[in-house]
Amino acid sequence: MASLIGSNSLVDFDQRSLAVAAAAIAFNPIFWNTVARQEYHNKILTKLAGGNSRLACYGLAIVIFSIGIFRDFLYERALRSQPSHPLLETELSNYIAYALLASGNILVLSSMWALGVTGTYLGDYFGILMDEMVTGFPFNISDAPMYYGSAMSFLGTAIWFGKPAGILLTVEVLIVYLIALRFEDPFTANIYAKRAEEQKKVGKKAL
Numbered sequence: 001m002a003s004l005i006g007s008n009s010l011v012d013f014d015q016r017s018l019a020v021a022a023a024a025i026a027f028n029p030i031f032w033n034t035v036a037r038q039e040y041h042n043k044i045l046t047k048l049a050g051g052n053s054r055l056a057c058y059g060l061a062i063v064i065f066s067i068g069i070f071r072d073f074l075y076e077r078a079l080r081s082q083p084s085h086p087l088l089e090t091e092l093s094n095y096i097a098y099a100l101l102a103s104g105n106i107l108v109l110s111s112m113w114a115l116g117v118t119g120t121y122l123g124d125y126f127g128i129l130m131d132e133m134v135t136g137f138p139f140n141i142s143d144a145p146m147y148y149g150s151a152m153s154f155l156g157t158a159i160w161f162g163k164p165a166g167i168l169l170t171v172e173v174l175i176v177y178l179i180a181l182r183f184e185d186p187f188t189a190n191i192y193a194k195r196a197e198e199q200k201k202v203g204k205k206a207l
Helices: 014-044 043-046 053-080 089-119 145-161 164-206
Strands: none
Touching: 014 043, 014 053, 043 053, 053 089, 053 145, 053 164, 089 145, 089 164, 145 164
């Protein structure tokens, strides 16, 4: 059996680019959750944007999108330095990669279309709330289509390059997204619950 470390390894852990890609994958959701919560509690970005919460949200969106592109660049760069495996270089594996990449991008792009810029990039932390929950595609097939779609794209890329290291990094992607959801979902639900409570109080006063 091939060792996991060494010249005949499935994953070359000696490559610095692998550690850099892994760090970037972990950093991104930590960054946007930390910044978004600070915004919710202290309105730091809104203050920097002169009190314009929508402009502040757009600014954060640009940053999140940019670091996401950089993370993807680091991921691809790491894969190019890793050993390939014959089982991931077959015609069947190519078709699987195509399917994963297509499906993953459909989930991500359709999520962004359904949510819009502020819905996609944490607008609710800025006080920019949606009128109602989005229940159509792709949210009718997954509660977090953007995260799962992104993970599918990572896996598709790993298989396309034929790199077991990419599969390992995809597992990390999925884990950090699942952890992020455990923090994001209850927090977001609480934001909307507070709005519902405030609307209810206003309704009672109107009566």
